[in-house]
Every structure is written in structure tokens, then in C-alpha cells.
Amino acid sequence: MTHNLKDNADDIVALCKRYTLFSWAAQGKVNPIPVTRAKGVYFWDAAGKRYLDFSSQLMNVNIGHGDPRVLEAITAQAAELTYAYPGMATRPRGELGRKLSELTPGGPKRTFFTLGGAEAIENAMKIARLYTGRQKIVTRYRSFHGGTFAAASAGGDPRRLANEPGVPWIVRTLDPYAYRSPIYRHCTPEEGDMVLIDLLAEQLEMEGPGNVAAVLLEGYSGSSGIMAPSTPLYWQRLRELCTAHGILLIVDEVMSGFGRTGKWFAIEHYGVQPDLMVLAKGLTSGYLPLGAVVVNENIAAHFDQHELVAGLTYGAHTLACATALACISVYEQDHLVERAAHLGKKLEVKLQRLQEHHPSLGDIRGTGLFYVLEVVKDRATREPMSAWNKPLTPPMAAIAAYLREHGVSTFVRWNLIFVVPPLIIEEQELDEGLSVIDQALAISDRAMA
Numbered sequence: 099m100t101h102n103l104k105d106n107a108d109d110i111v112a113l114c115k116r117y118t119l120f121s122w123a124a125q126g127k128v129n130p131i132p133v134t135r136a137k138g139v140y141f142w143d144a145a146g147k148r149y150l151d152f153s154s155q156l157m158n159v160n161i162g163h164g165d166p167r168v169l170e171a172i173t174a175q176a177a178e179l180t181y182a183y184p185g186m187a188t189r190p191r192g193e194l195g196r197k198l199s200e201l202t203p204g205g206p207k208r209t210f211f212t213l214g215g216a217e218a219i220e221n222a223m224k225i226a227r228l229y230t231g232r233q234k235i236v237t238r239y240r241s242f243h244g245g246t247f248a249a250a251s252a253g254g255d256p257r258r259l260a261n262e263p264g265v266p267w268i269v270r271t272l273d274p275y276a277y278r279s280p281i282y283r284h285c286t287p288e289e290g291d292m293v294l295i296d297l298l299a300e301q302l303e304m305e306g307p308g309n310v311a312a313v314l315l316e317g318y319s320g321s322s323g324i325m326a327p328s329t330p331l332y333w334q335r336l337r338e339l340c341t342a343h344g345i346l347l348i349v350d351e352v353m354s355g356f357g358r359t360g361k362w363f364a365i366e367h368y369g370v371q372p373d374l375m376v377l378a379k380g381l382t383s384g385y386l387p388l389g390a391v392v393v394n395e396n397i398a399a400h401f402d403q404h405e406l407v408a409g410l411t412y413g414a415h416t417l418a419c420a421t422a423l424a425c426i427s428v429y430e431q432d433h434l435v436e437r438a439a440h441l442g443k444k445l446e447v448k449l450q451r452l453q454e455h456h457p458s459l460g461d462i463r464g465t466g467l468f469y470v471l472e473v474v475k476d477r478a479t480r481e482p483m484s485a486w487n488k489p490l491t492p493p494m495a496a497i498a499a500y501l502r503e504h505g506v507s508t509f510v511r512w513n514l515i516f517v518v519p520p521l522i523i524e525e526q527e528l529d530e531g532l533s534v535i536d537q538a539l540a541i542s543d544r545a546m547a
């Protein structure tokens with residue numbers, strides 16, 4: 099009996115659904131793509147269908163799929179040493195620590211390695227509490243910092259709601275969401291940004307600044323809808339507030355780091371120095387899992403005398419550290435950060451053109467190769483085509499289905515369509531994806547109020 103490609107694809111899906119659990123989903127509703135191989139900006143399913151990876155998988159495969167330089171580095175390291183427990187010293191670990199100290203803004207730093215973003219967030223919060231002897235962490239409502247218990251509590255994303263009340267001592271503040279936040283309704287985006295910082299200053303007073311260990315923000319917010327303040331003053335005043343109160347500034351660059359916004363790290367757009375930086379995703383571009391908490395030398399020196407009460411069996415995993423070093427050299431050799439900045443300017447113009455033709459395109463936001471489109475029922479009222487934290491309405495579900503059917507893989511969340519391709523994407527590949535989005539938007543245009 100022949101086993102055709104379609105049967106093979108169905109087998110993979112059935113096997114995964116029967117014996118594994120999928121994230122963030124009612125299991126009966128998932129309809130995963132049975133992916134079997136990937137190269138560059140494309141991946142293929144088991145039936146041989148090709149998809150353009152317009153979200154870099156989970157906004158992490160920044161250098162694209164299957165880069166032979168990284169694969170060679172993995173093979174070479176694996177032949178020598180795949181793993182040593184985290185109490186040991188290895189060359190890839192030390193070299194990667196040095197590289198991150200040089201690459202991240204500011205003076206010398208040291209890094210604590212984890213397996214991914216959420217664990218890095220957990221440990222950044224722990225380090226901030228151990229260092230300051232304070233408890234509270236201030237975060238934003240429209241933010242996501244990972245799916246583990248404390249990281250989920252730190253994020254404001256609705257994925258936290260199922261685990262409420264979560265960990266104590268998290269205080270949330272409002273977001274620089276000029277398109278929708280009422281704070282911006284009667285003022286310019288820059289004025290709105292300043293109101294937010296004034297409110298935060300008041301909030302800190304009321305929380306007792308002496309109880310606040312850290313403010314934790316994404317360098318450029320990601321899955322909540324790619325939003326950023328309009329003026330660097332937002333970050334600069336935030337930095338001043340933190341310094342004045344002895345509060346640490348933790349910047350989560352898990353999604354916004356490694357070239358995504360056209361700078362190595364998004365915080366570089368604002369000329370501000372964080373005390374701790376949290377990295378993952380683009381650090382290894384998905385070739386192997388790795389996360390990192392990069393701390394400034396003052397914090398690191400504190401732990402010369404005080405125990406760093408933190409650890410993971412797979413912390414500073416040798417093979418993962420070697421992989422990160424190989425990925426970073428790909429960014430450098432191929433000038434991918436500059437490329438993201440350059441191509442990002444073109445992407446912005448292309449998206450603006452799309453907006454001219456589609457009345458249902460309410461807002462486009464982003465920078466570098468990190469963009470989101472907001473689909474609305476009415477441009478004047480800005481009523482979203484699908485509401486926040488609600489299942490997709492039929493038009494948004496139809497857009498998601500259209501993209502998938504036409505071989506463009508990206509995230510459609512509420513009324514948001516994400517455009518976050520690998521930084522290696524060619525302009526014609528960008529056009530290929532945008533042209534499918536262009537066709538899909540006819541669905542929302544027809545569904546307008």
C-alpha cells in the first residue's frame with residue numbers, strides 16, 4: 099500500500115494531537131501545520147506545501163532557517179562536548195558572556211544563562227529582589243514576559259488571567275498605546291507619553307518606592323501589539339525615576355533584541371542604559387533553546403560576596419552557548435541588523451501603500467522588521483474587527499485562513515496581523531507576503547461597519 103504525502107501529513111497531525119498537548123489552546127480546536135523542513139525564509143509541510151515564514155516562527159528565527167554556518171558550529175561543538183553541568187566552566191559559555199558584555203549597551207556586564215525567555219525573566223526578577231532587598235516589580239498591562247508562573251504574572255497579557263492571582267508584588271502600569279489608550283485622546287502622542295510617566299511617578303510614590311525592586315518593560319512591546327512611545331523622553335524620564343529611587347530597570351529584549359527593530363537591542367533607540375537585560379529568541383534564532391540575564395557590573399559584583407540563589411540543570415548549556423556564538427557571528431557577517439533597519443524603512447512605505455487601498459486598515463505600527471497591522475470596522479471610531487481577548491470574529495478568522503491557504507504563515511491575534519519576517523528576507527519575498535495580505539484584506543474591507 100502506498101503512503102502518500104497527504105496521509106503522511108495527516109499521520110503527523112494525528113500523532114501529535116493524540117499524544118502531545120499544544121500551548122495556549124483548547125486541544126480540540128488546534129489545527130497545526132505538520133512541518134517537516136525549512137530553509138531561509140520558507141518552511142514546508144509534510145504534503146510538500148511551501149509557506150513563507152512571515153513571523154520568523156515565534157518571532158525568533160531572526161537569521162532564517164538552516165544556516166549552514168550555525169549547523170556546522172553545532173556539529174563541531176557536539177563532537178567535542180554537548181553538556182557540562184552549570185557549576186563548570188566551558189569556553190563557549192565564557193566567550194558568549196564576553197560577547198554579550200560587548201554587544202549590549204553600556205559598560206562591562208556578566209550573564210546568567212537560562213533555557214529561554216520566561217526563565218530568564220524569572221531570574222531577572224529574582225536577581226533584582228536579591229540585590230535590592232525589595233519586593234515589588236512594576237510592569238505594564240500590555241506586555242508578555244513568558245508563560246511560567248511568575249513571568250506570566252509579570253506580564254499583563256490576558257494569558258495570565260487563567261492563573262490569577264499569580265505571584266504577589268506585581269504592580270502594573272498603563273501603556274504607550276497612542277492609537278487606543280484614553281490617555282492620548284486629548285493630546286499629542288508625545289504629551290500622552292509624558293502623562294504616562296507622570297502617572298507612573300505617582301504610582302511609585304503610592305507603592306512606596308523603597309519597596310520597589312525593579313521596573314520591567316519590553317524594549318519594544320511585542321505580542322501585545324508592537325507599541326512604543328513616540329518620544330525617547332518616555333524612557334529617559336523612566337530611567338531618571340528609577341535612578342532617583344534606587345529602582346532597577348530591567349529591559350526585556352526577548353522579542354525586540356537581536357536586530358528585530360533595526361538596532362541590536364530596541365532600547366538603543368532611546369539612549370537609555372538598563373541595569374538588567376533579558377534575552378532569548380534571536381539569541382539562538384531557534385536553533386537551540388537559550389535565554390540570558392545580562393546584569394551590569396555593580397549588580398554582578400554584589401554577588402561576589404552574596405550567594406546568587408538561582409540555578410538550572412541546563413543553565414549555560416554548552417551546545418546552546420556555542421550555537422548562540424555562531425548565530426551572533428551570522429548577524430555580524432551578514433550585517434543583518436543594518437539590513438533590518440534598511441528593509442524596515444521600505445516595509446513601512448509598502449505598508450502605508452497598503453493602508454491607502456484598504457479602509458479596514460486602521461493603524462500600522464512598528465520599526466525595523468517588526469510590524470503589526472490593526473484591522474478595524476471603522477477608521478473613525480477605530481472599532482476593532484475582533485475584540486481584545488475574544489475569539490476571532492468571522493472576518494479575522496477568514497483572513498487567518500486565507501493567509502494560511504495561500505502559504506503565508508504569520509500570527510493573527512484579535513484584530514492584529516503581525517509582519518515579523520526573518521531579517522534575511524529579500525525584498526521580493528517581502529512583496530510576496532504583502533501581496534497575499536493585500537488580497538486577504540479585501541475580506542475585512544467587505545466586512546466594515
Ligand SMILES: Cc1ncc(COP(=O)(O)O)c(C=O)c1O
Nearest residue numbers: 214215216242243244352353378
Ligand atoms: C517579550 C517576551 N518576553 C519573554 C518571553 C518568553 O520567552 P520564552 O517563550 O522563550 O519563555 C516572550 C515570548 O514570547 C516574549 O515575547
